[in-house]
Amino acid sequence: MSDRVRRKIRLLFAASEAVPFVKTGGLGDVAGSLPRSLKQAGAKAAVIMPKYGSIPQEYQEKMRHVADFYVPLSWRSVYCGIERLSWQGVDFYFVDNEAYFKRDGIYGYFDDGERFAFFSKAICEAIMRLPELQCDVLHCNDWQTALAPVFLREFYGSSEACRKVKTIFTVHNVKFQGQYSDQVLGDVLGLADNPTAAGQLYCDDGSVNFMKGALCYADLITTVSPSYACELQMPFYGEGMDGIFRRRSSVLRGILNGIDQDAWNPKTDPFIARPYGVRNLAGKAENKRQLQRELGLAEDPTRPLVVMIGRLTNQKGLGLVRYAMGRLMERGVQVAVLGTGDKDQEDAFKYFDWTYGDQMCARIAFDNALSHRMYAGGDILLMPSEFEPCGLSQMIAMRYGTLPVVRETGGLQDSVVPYNRFTGEGTGFRFANMNADEMADVLLEACELFWTDAKAWSKLQRQAMGGDFSWDRAADEYLDIYHDLHPEIIRYNKKR
Numbered sequence: 088m089s090d091r092v093r094r095k096i097r098l099l100f101a102a103s104e105a106v107p108f109v110k111t112g113g114l115g116d117v118a119g120s121l122p123r124s125l126k127q128a129g130a131k132a133a134v135i136m137p138k139y140g141s142i143p144q145e146y147q148e149k150m151r152h153v154a155d156f157y158v159p160l161s162w163r164s165v166y167c168g169i170e171r172l173s174w175q176g177v178d179f180y181f182v183d184n185e186a187y188f189k190r191d192g193i194y195g196y197f198d199d200g201e202r203f204a205f206f207s208k209a210i211c212e213a214i215m216r217l218p219e220l221q222c223d224v225l226h227c228n229d230w231q232t233a234l235a236p237v238f239l240r241e242f243y244g245s246s247e248a249c250r251k252v253k254t255i256f257t258v259h260n261v262k263f264q265g266q267y268s269d270q271v272l273g274d275v276l277g278l279a280d281n282p283t284a285a286g287q288l289y290c291d292d293g294s295v296n297f298m299k300g301a302l303c304y305a306d307l308i309t310t311v312s313p314s315y316a317c318e319l320q321m322p323f324y325g326e327g328m329d330g331i332f333r334r335r336s337s338v339l340r341g342i343l344n345g346i347d348q349d350a351w352n353p354k355t356d357p358f359i360a361r362p363y364g365v366r367n368l369a370g371k372a373e374n375k376r377q378l379q380r381e382l383g384l385a386e387d388p389t390r391p392l393v394v395m396i397g398r399l400t401n402q403k404g405l406g407l408v409r410y411a412m413g414r415l416m417e418r419g420v421q422v423a424v425l426g427t428g429d430k431d432q433e434d435a436f437k438y439f440d441w442t443y444g445d446q447m448c449a450r451i452a453f454d455n456a457l458s459h460r461m462y463a464g465g466d467i468l469l470m471p472s473e474f475e476p477c478g479l480s481q482m483i484a485m486r487y488g489t490l491p492v493v494r495e496t497g498g499l500q501d502s503v504v505p506y507n508r509f510t511g512e513g514t515g516f517r518f519a520n521m522n523a524d525e526m527a528d529v530l531l532e533a534c535e536l537f538w539t540d541a542k543a544w545s546k547l548q549r550q551a552m553g554g555d556f557s558w559d560r561a562a563d564e565y566l567d568i569y570h571d572l573h574p575e576i577i578r579y580n581k582k583r
């Protein structure tokens with residue numbers, strides 16, 4: 088190619104949430120950490136997200152007004168302010184419209200379809216109007232930004248700034264797709280008279296699906312683990328989109344998320360009783376003792392302490408845990424659960440807490456500090472998810488030497504190496520089927536090892552703690568695919 092250039096690839100990362108401004112799930116962690124690592128890996132990365140009323144005041148005060156303009160949204164012309172805040176070296180741009188975003192919560196409003204259609208259109212408009220937001224790659228995440236690749240192609244083809252932009256769409260959880268009555272097609276999206284676009288967005292007679300739009304229009308699709316990329320192509324996991332994932336499998340990639348290794352570090356964690364590391368695992372025992380005391384569990388180092396931290400929803404395989412609880416209790420295992428979610432799940436774990444006294448504890452709360460103490464004080468983390476696009480808890484647990492017992496699905500399968508009793512290899516334990524007895528068998532085998540072979544156990548802990556779950560690895564992979572989309576831009580830095 089004759090006109091190749093060596094320069095930093097310009098990336099605009101669009102997401103509906105990002106740490107530390109606002110977070111409801113894993114997407115917030117990704118949008119808060121990945122752009123920083125991409126910048127370190129040699130990209131020019133900026134993030135764009137809505138300016139919610141719930142963003143803490145300390146951040147809102149530091150934002151600087153960059154521009155304002157009106158966004159066409161079908162028959163509407165909607166005000167859009169753009170504000171900027173640099174955080175940890177990355178520029179975050181906030182899309183400001185108080186009618187849409189200055190509310191108590193983030194999602195769950197009657198007009199979510201319109202709110203995020205506006206956000207997606209505002210992204211395109213900002214790329215067209217603001218030189219500092221011009222980019223080579225627009226990286227969209229989940230349904231809230233899914234219309235941006237559609238709008239970019241359908242409305243902004245004549246813009247010099249937009250024409251060369253390649254789009255990537257990342258699926259963090261295919262369960263949430265943004266599906267609305269087809270009235271929005273004309274009333275909000277302004278695409279009712281465009282049969283091609285309408286055809287891609289329709290998912291049945293009466294409704295349109297934002298995620299489907301992105302899956303059809305994006306130049307490249309990624310998801311957050313290689314196994315989930317395969318699973319999405321199967322009816323069981325694909326939530327009705329499996330046909331499109333199969334059709335577009337040549338542009339579908341799975342890249343395992345990382346974790347923020349500074350925030351999750353047992354050597355420096357300010358929330359835990361005693362810091363420890365790979366070479367002085369003794370400190371972990373003190374964390375276990377303190378945790379048992381805090382949670383009202385028997386202070387007994389010989390009892391394996393199984394922790395679970397996460398949303399209490401069906402996705403997390405809680406039915407298996409409920410079924411197996413009696414068997415685990417009989418064997419003297421301790422179980423501690425931290426989470427919030429569906430009422431019936433919360434009630435079931437409260438019931439176990441009440442029934443099993445100093446052997447079982449359920450904390451129905453969202454408590455970041457306690458989660459740190461549980462990762463540090465637990466012996467085993469149980470995660471029997473029905474599906475798990477990536478999962479962060481198992482990676483955090485390994486970093487703290489708390490061995491995960493997981494079902495073989497999605498990112499759990501890609502991040503946990505199963506224990507091999509003959510070679511001593513592994514970083515945790517795995518089981519294959521959604522079957523409570525199978526889960527309990529593997530969990531109790533892990534407990535058996537804990538009871539009978541302290542040397543093998545601590546070897547596994549060290550192997551787990553030594554794994555690389557940094558964002559650097561993921562950032563390198565993302566940078567590779569950005570450059571695949573722009574072969575004319577030579578990679579600025581050497582590969583790490």
Ligand code: ADP
Nearest residue numbers: 113397398425426452453454455458478479480
């Ligand atoms: P998902 O994104 O499906 O909710 P992940 O395992 O990818 O699950 O990420 C969950 C993150 O949220 C982890 O960092 C976990 O520690 C944290 N978390 C979940 N529930 C709670 C809770 N009740 N209290 C504190 N932290 C929680």
